[in-house]
Amino acid sequence: MTTTQGIQTVLHPVTDLEKAKTLYAALLGVEPAADSPYYVGFEAEGQQIGLVPNSDMAAPISYWHVADIEAKLAEITAAGGTVKSASKDVGGGRLVATFADPDGNVLGVLQDPS
Template sequence: MTITVLHPVTDLAKAKTVYATLLSAEPTADSDYYVGFDVEGQHIGLVPGGAAQGMTGPVTYWPVPDIEAKLAELTAAGGTLKEAPKEVGGGRVVATFTDPDGNVLGLYQDR
């Protein structure tokens, strides 16, 4: 299972340098709208303008086989839908929800 953690950043170039140094790795995805690193089975992503998209801090995304079913389970368990499932490219669908304390968590499904 690969967990993805996305970090909102304001200066992508500077953040990319800091994270490359921290992780001792070069990005595996590098564009103007997203930079990603794959390190030790985990994916770390940098999202420029993430704050404008409602990201108040890093968000961890958990892989699931059926995003709609898992969201139904989570809301029944007390979670609250934050962002409905949406396609983000390459067949990946993402969604976010909050736990009872307001922490934002994410799900992703690869189709």
């Protein structure tokens, strides 16, 4: 069994990116590290908080950072999880995937490039 590096990334679906950006900047006490029309990302105290407009996410998704995303997905499915979105490169070699636990909660795994 492989271990995780903990939850380090949480993505939030938003409907009004500008209003959400203002609120999260106030909450976190930092300005965005990434700021584009399709994603605004903050880095605060070792956490990456992302705002995703026009998303199909029904709720925020927590991403567990892992060293080997495919190995972790295999362990998750063997333990009863269901892959919702297979691993994909979202830029710069960063891989993400989502899965559902037996109760339907959607969680994510994330592998940064080596």
